[in-house]
Structures are given as C-alpha cells and as structure tokens.
Amino acid sequence: MTAEAQTVSPAAPAFPIPAGVYAQAVTAVQHYTDRLFRFRMTRPDGFRFRSGEFVMIGLPNAEKPVFRAYSIASPAWDEELEFFSIKVENGPLTEHLQKIVVGDTVLMRKKSTGTLVHDALIPGKRLYLFSTGTGIAPFASVIRDPETYEKFETVILTHTTRTIDELQYGKDLVAEIKADELMSEFVGDKLLLHSSATREGEQRGERITTLIETGKLFSDLGLPAIDPATDRAMICGSMDMLKDTKALCEKLGLVEGSNAMPGTFVVERAFVD
Template sequence: MSDAAAIVQGKESEFAVPTGVFAETVTSVEHYTDRLFKFRITRPASFRFRSGEFVMIGLPNAEKPVYRAYSIASPSWDEEIEFFSIKVQDGPLTEHLQKIQVGDTILMRKKPTGTLVNDALLPGKRVYMFSTGTGIAPFASLIRDPETYEKFDEVILTHTCREVCELKYGQELVAEILNDPLVGEMANGRLRHYCSVTREDYEFKGRITDLMESGKLFSDLGVPPINPEEDRGMICGSMAMLNDTKETLEGFGLVEGANNKPATFVVERAFVD
C-alpha cells in the first residue's frame, strides 16, 4: 500500500486508511483462555523492524480508530506479523480486537520502536528475559532470532502467570523453536524456559522477584546469582512487575540501558489497554 490514504472494506462500511498506516489482513487467530489469544496478520513488503520492538495497531471500526502499543511476537525474518494479546471486556481496543476473525483488517502504524532489542544491551554471557502474562511477546520474537544466540551463550526466558493454563503460549513456542530449522540447533542446550505461577499449585510458584531474591530461581536453574560482569536482563510485564524487577536487578548491580546508551538491562514500558 502506498503512503497515500487508501480505502479498505470493513465489516460495516468502507474506511479511509490514513497516511502512515498499513491495512493488513488477519491470517490466523488462536484463543488460549478467556483472557489470552494470539493472531497473525500479513506483513507489508516495506515493513522493517528489529526483533523485540513494538508497533501501534488498531481496527477500522471508528472514524478515529483507537491505537495501542503491541509488541511484535514474530522475529524480524518472519513473513507474517504475530501478536499475543489479553482480552479486556471494556478495553477501548481489546474489547473489539478479541472478536477478530481470519480475513478481517488490522491497522498498523508504519514506525516500530522499543527498547527490548539486542542492540540496547552490552555483550554478556547470559541474558535473562523476565516476563509476565502477555509480556512474553517481545521475547517470543527475540528467542526466534539467530542474532540473540550469536550475542549470548545462554538465554533464560522466565514467564510468570496467575494460572497454569496461561503458560501454554510460551510452552508451545519454546517446543517449536527447539525443532525449528533456522534456530533450533542454536537454541538447543542454550535456551532455557522457567515458568512460574502465582495463584495455583505448580512446580515453580511465586513472583519472579521473590524467586530471585530468595535465590530459588538460580538454584532451580543451576546458575550463579546475577552479576553485572556476565548477566544481562530484559523486562516486560505489568507496571508493578516492571518496577519491582528493575529494583531487583539494580540490587544485583545491573544498570538500565537504552538504544542510545547500551547497558546491562532494559525495560519495555509500552502497554495494551
């Protein structure tokens, strides 16, 4: 689609797509729970992004569509764009987004951005990707990117949810990666997935910050406690989780970085609804 405004056919009426926006087609939808689902859309030929970045998306269902920041869950080489979303019944966007079907139109702004990219971290031995809920999305992109394994010897993805059923997206993803023809060989023995839940009995239970501070996370993984010489961190989740995990990492001596100033950990502050 050109930069000029275009017309797409919505469910109820035609909609003018403004300059700076792609109008893409939903290619698949999968619902995991009554709170979580993923969907994939076509990828514009001109769209470029770095694994771990986010983009603003919306629906052609209003004169002025509501846009929200969504981390891109697919890697930069993928032919489609994948998103992993929560469902919010009264959410300005997700109330409607959760009802999409194959063939529907998604609006996507053309400029991706974000701090959860490999370039924002200094080289290290081990990278921790700390996520809660749909915060796993940018890491779903990064753990499928060969560059991640070229930069770090060990990749530890932690995913904390309220209930066991909410872990399924990440569990399926990691299983697929280990058999992936592009990154499977690189990921085998180097990608580690640590799941925990907070509201049900499970092998690993508790908030990730508590598991770090008690030392249980490190003993479970068989690795030394985090240290700034070897370890790097990335954080994506709720605001409370971001603040608490940031404070914990700083307690281990890590320093927050950014695209223009790489350091030992980074935080993503883009949210859905």
C-alpha cells in the same frame, strides 16, 4: 508461514484508512484462554523492525481508530507478523480485537520502536528475559532471532502468570523452536524456560522477584546468581512487575540501558492495559 497463508486479503474496512497506516489481513487466530489469544497477519512490503520492538495497532471500526502499543511477537525474519494479546471486556481496542477472524483487517502504524533490543545492551554471557502475562510477546520475537544466540551463550526466558493455562503460549513457543529443524540449529541447548503460576500452588508458584531474591530461580535452572559482569536482562510485564524487577536488577548491580546509551538491563514500558 506458507505462501498460501500470505494470500489472504483483508476485509473491506468500514472507514477510510488513515494516512501513515498499513491495512493488513489476519491470517491466523488462536485463543488460549478466556483472557489470552494470539493472531498473525500479513507483513507489509518493505516493513522492517528489530526483534523485540513494538508497533501501534488498531481496527478500522471507527472514523478515528483507537491504537494501542503491541510488541511484535514474531522475529524480524518472519514473513508474517504475530501478536499476543489479552482480552479486556469494554476495552477500547481489545473488546473488538479479540473477535477478529481470518480475513479481517488490522491497522498498523508504520513506525516500530522499543528498548527490548540487542542494541540497548552491552555484550554479556547470559541473557535473562523476565516476563509476566502478555509481556512475553517481545521475547517471543527475541528468542526466535539468530542474533540472540550469536551474542549470548545462554538465554533464560522466565514467564510468570496467574494460572497454569496462561503459561501455554510460552511453553508452546519453546517446544516449537526446539522441534523446528532450522531454528534448533542456531538455538541448540542455549534456551531455557522457567514458568510459574502465582495463583495455583505450583511448585514454582512465587513471583519472579521472590524467585530471584531467594535464589530459587537459579537453583531451578542450575545457574549461578546474577552477576553484573556477565549477565544481562530485559524486563516486560505489568507496571508493578516492571518497577519491582527494575529495582531488584539495580540492587544486583545492573545498570539500565537504552538505544542511546546501552546498559546491562532494559525495561519496556509500552504495554496493553
């Protein structure tokens, strides 16, 4: 983002900022649907994270702010922080978060963490990023990181939502990467996107687990079926999607990894309800 965008100052918080928390200014807000939006905010000086990690964010609208886990959608090199969120009516945080505007203050705890990072995977040839809904957020970070393309020959982002309009964030993201002169240099033709809406009768309207089991995912992409010797996977989405996709990965011979013990696939269980 431009230096001008980073000069936005946060609005004066209504309550004192808790210890161990950054107070950052919102620099951009974009609403995609009545259920989804993204926002960007200033990045604290000295804040470091690995692409794919999440942080706890909240708002200064109460004496004891509500914090929720949000994956950082921007890559580790970005000068700002980006987040992709659902809108939940009467949600303790999202009811208020969805109403933020440029200049408002967002709180963020100082520690980032997560398993959707390269350190949790052993080397491979292809990287599958399986996501549903706002589960695409950590992968928005991963696919904009040069390290991803140094480690893998092909990167496949799958995004499944209920409706076609909910796919727009992912489509815009990939289009922006390919149109950006600097990012397109390291991404080249390595990045593939497979989008599917389950409730609107698209040609690709099946759940991701069905697409994998029937082989349609691979025929659509012109790739061989998943091979544990060469393929790696990251999974982020709803609890049901995590459970079903994890079980399918294990059935295919992949082994779950972690930061302490890298494997051939990883799952992120921290998400926004």
